[in-house]
Amino acid sequence: EADIYQTPRYLVIGTGKKITLECSQTMGHDKMYWYQQDPGMELHLIHYSYGVNSTEKGDLSSESTVSRIRTEHFPLTLESARPSHTSQYLCASSELGTSLGAQFFGPGTRLTVL
Template sequence: EADIYQTPRYLVIGTGKKITLECSQTMGHDKMYWYQQDPGMELHLIHYSYGVNSTEKGDLSSESTVSRIRTEHFPLTLESARPSHTSQYLCASSEKTGIPSEAFFGQGTRLTVV
């Protein structure tokens, strides 16, 4: 069983608020990712990190930002939430083995901006 946790599971927040979605993993994985998924659609990579102090933008443009100060922690921040940010946000991690490997996902955060 994967040890990767996301909080909160559900969040309803007003437009203009600043929010931070938390993601932590206890597997010591170097690689971490944030995906965004709308119902019936594919998962889109919005951010990834290969280790501490490493962050990159993903394939889908996002107004969110991330940080990687500690190996186990990869929070995502929205400075000013808008209804267009309503979506499910999924955090994942994988080992830095040099070969492709499976990613382990957290349970996700369902964000609704009203």
């Protein structure tokens, strides 16, 4: 099992609240990713980072923001949550070297915005 953690696992909040989804990995990977996935659907890349102080927007436009101040930590923030943000958020990390780009995923955070 990969050493990548996400908290909280489940979150139910009201519209307008600010939330931060936490993601940490202990593998020393430079690359980290955030995906959004609705039930039974494909994953959409919303943010990624190639290292400390590097963040890029993914293929799906998202109102969330991310930061990468430490290698192991890649939090995602929603300033004002809306019902349209209800989804599962998956964090992943990878290292191109020996693992050839294989990504290791956390268990996900299921977010419900009322």
